[in-house]
Amino acid sequence: MKYNDAFSLFKKDYVFARLKKKAEEMKSLGKEIIDLGVGDLSLPLFKNAVEEMVKAAKSLGDKKTFTGYPPSEGLLSLRKKISESYGNANIGEDEIFISDGAKSDIGDLLELFGKGISVLIPTPSYPVYTEASVFAGNKVTFLPCLKEDDFIPRPPFGKVYDVIYLCSPNNPTGAVLSAKVLSEWINYAISVKAVILFDGAYCDFSEENEPKSIYEIKNAKYCAMEIRSFSKGFGFTGVRCGYSVIPKTLGDYNRLWKRRLSFRSNGVSVISQKGAEAYFSDEGQREVATRIKYYKNNAEIIKIALKKKNLWYNNSCSSPYVFAKTPDGFTSEEFCDFAMEKYGIIVTPCNTFGEGGEGFFRISSFPERQKILRAADVIETIK
Ligand code: MLT
Numbered sequence: 014m015k016y017n018d019a020f021s022l023f024k025k026d027y028v029f030a031r032l033k034k035k036a037e038e039m040k041s042l043g044k045e046i047i048d049l050g051v052g053d054l055s056l057p058l059f060k061n062a063v064e065e066m067v068k069a070a071k072s073l074g075d076k077k078t079f080t081g082y083p084p085s086e087g088l089l090s091l092r093k094k095i096s097e098s099y100g101n102a103n104i105g106e107d108e109i110f111i112s113d114g115a116k117s118d119i120g121d122l123l124e125l126f127g128k129g130i131s132v133l134i135p136t137p138s139y140p141v142y143t144e145a146s147v148f149a150g151n152k153v154t155f156l157p158c159l160k161e162d163d164f165i166p167r168p169p170f171g172k173v174y175d176v177i178y179l180c181s182p183n184n185p186t187g188a189v190l191s192a193k194v195l196s197e198w199i200n201y202a203i204s205v206k207a208v209i210l211f212d213g214a215y216c217d218f219s220e221e222n223e224p225k226s227i228y229e230i231k232n233a234k235y236c237a238m239e240i241r242s243f244s245k246g247f248g249f250t251g252v253r254c255g256y257s258v259i260p261k262t263l264g265d266y267n268r269l270w271k272r273r274l275s276f277r278s279n280g281v282s283v284i285s286q287k288g289a290e291a292y293f294s295d296e297g298q299r300e301v302a303t304r305i306k307y308y309k310n311n312a313e314i315i316k317i318a319l320k321k322k323n324l325w326y327n328n329s330c331s332s333p334y335v336f337a338k339t340p341d342g343f344t345s346e347e348f349c350d351f352a353m354e355k356y357g358i359i360v361t362p363c364n365t366f367g368e369g370g371e372g373f374f375r376i377s378s379f380p381e382r383q384k385i386l387r388a389a390d391v392i393e394t395i396k
Contacts, residue, residue, distance in 0.1 A: 019148045028140055028365040036359050047388045048380065049315075050359040052184070052333060055381040056307065058248050059300045062291040066252070069287035083280035086271055087111025087256065091286045094293040095256055102228035104258055110270060111281050111289075114255040115214040115242035120145030122210060122238060122257065123176070124273060125266050130175035135166035136367030137185055139212065142178040143367065151176075157369050164188040164327065164336075164369075168201035177202060179227075180212035182219060185366050185375040186336045187329025189223050195230045202236035208263070209237040214255075217246025217301055218309070218331050234260040243289045245333060245379075246301045254285040308333045311378035311385040318389035335376040336363065340395075345371055356391050 026034065032050040039046050072078040086092070092106040112118045119141050123130075128150035134142045136155040146153050154174065158164040164186040166179065179198060181190035190198070202209050211227040219225045227233045242255035249255075259267045291297045315335045319326045325338040339348035345362035352358045352374075361377070363370030378385065 017148060019144075019150075022147060023144055027144070028361065032359055032361065035353060039353065039357065044357055046353075046357050046359060047384050047391065048359045049376045049378075049384075049388055050361050052245065052377045052379055053250050054245070054248050054379050055384075056248055056304055058252070058288075059291060059297065061294065061296055061300075062247070062249075062252075062288040065291050066284045066288040069284045073283065080283065083283050083286065085274040085278050085280050087281060088283065088286045091290050092256075094290055098293060099226065099228060099258075102226060104228060104260070108258055108260050108267060110257050110259065110274065111286060112255045112257060113253040113281050113285075114244055114249075115212060115240045116141055118240045118255065118257045119178075119210070119212060120149070121277075122240070122270075123149040123151065125269055126151075126175060126208070131173070133169070133174040133177045133207075134367070135179070135183075135369070137164070137363055137370030137373070138178065138180055138366055139184045140365055140367070142212075146176075155367055155369070158186070158188070159369075165190065165194055166198075167194075168197050170201060173205045174207050177207055177209045178212065179209055180214070181224070182215040182329065182331040184212075184215060184332075185334050185361070185363055185370065185373075187327050187332030187334060189219065189329065189331050192224050192230055195224055195227055195233070199227075199230055199232050199236055203232060207236065208266075209233075211237050211239045213239050214242045215245055215332060216241060217305055218333055220331050223331060228258070228260075234262045236263065238263065238266070243292055246305060247289070247292050247297075248304065249285070249289065252285045252288055254281060254289040307382075308378050311380070311382060312376075314382075314385050314389050315376050315378060315392070318392040321393050322395060333378045335378065337374055337376065339372055339374055345374055349374055352395070356395060358388055358391055 029051040036046050036048050092109040095109050096104055096106040130151050132146040132151045132153050134155055135158050156166050158166045165188055216225045227237045227239055239258040243249035259270050261267045312335050319337055327336040345364040349360055349362040361375040363373035363375055
């Protein structure tokens with residue numbers, strides 16, 4: 014039997030599946046666990062989103078309003094709302110493709126380029142960029158992002174790549190790419206004819222003065238696709254809905270993606286898409302702001318505890334993750350094992366985000382407040 018060789022290049026379990034497994038094992042031994050690992054949410058869904066989904070489900074259950082397959086590229090009503098949300102960036106509804114979340118598109122979009130392309134991936138960054146690229150048969154080069162440079166990736170002038178992954182606010186570091194840095198990347202990408210896959214899964218966490226979308230920057234439509242999700246800011250990790258923007262000014266990719274979707278997908282659940290539409294109402298936007306504030310306050314509580322322990326952390330205000338340095342003498346994995354076994358706290362070892370993450374760990378601020386307060390107390394006792 015023939016297997017994809019890529020399976021042998023990575024750990025048996027994907028990082029977050031591994032953390033979940035460990036947590037379950039500890040729980041089954043009767044140990045109290047506070048899980049600050051995976052970026053999954055604790056606040057329940059927004060009531061208007063729930064109401065929209067119930068309405069959609071009921072309409073599917075009625076002979077008069079029943080509909081079958083949705084369009085592969087997504088409901089026009091949702092794509093119109095997304096298009097409007099881009100304002101002056103002028104993204105047309107026919108440049109938007111609805112997905113079941115950012116994670117799928119991060120890998121799937123690579124199908125547009127074929128096998129054997131060169132992919133540039135900043136490190137540390139979300140492990141899916143690397144795993145998906147290698148599984149697709151591509152050559153990966155890592156771009157180290159350094160603590161001294163606030164983990165900002167800089168364009169590798171003089172070198173050529175086909176595809177570049179960028180994420181801002183970054184998972185796991187929280188680093189935000191300013192308009193100036195994004196503009197440098199855009200100029201670089203255009204000069205080497207590369208395509209930027211811009212992961213905006215955490216855009217709702219951006220502060221007022223920070224670019225939320227790469228399309229706020231001149232010429233981005235000539236070199237970048239943008240991937241977004243309703244998961245983190247709107248609580249849709251369980252519902253599943255996201256989208257990608259492929260501008261028509263970016264070669265033939267827009268037409269090709271539509272073609273690709275037509276044979277690979279029958280679209281995303283109408284129920285999820287109708288729920289996602291609630292994001293764009295005024296109440297939806299107020300709800301997003303409230304949720305973001307809650308998670309950001311959680312992150313502040315964790316930072317105070319780390320500060321008391323004299324542990325360095327990246328002081329980004331634009332991320333639901335606290336990216337911190339392990340205490341002296343610990344590798345990422347050693348510290349995370351120690352925190353779990355001795356203190357019952359699960360955090361993510363950042364070497365799993367690539368070599369650039371070695372010596373760091375990530376704390377998710379998504380759990381509910383009580384757990385965060387408890388975790389902060391425990392962090393303060395770590396010896
Ligand atoms: C995370 O970084 O925690 C991810 O969003 C979770 C995942 O990839 O499964």
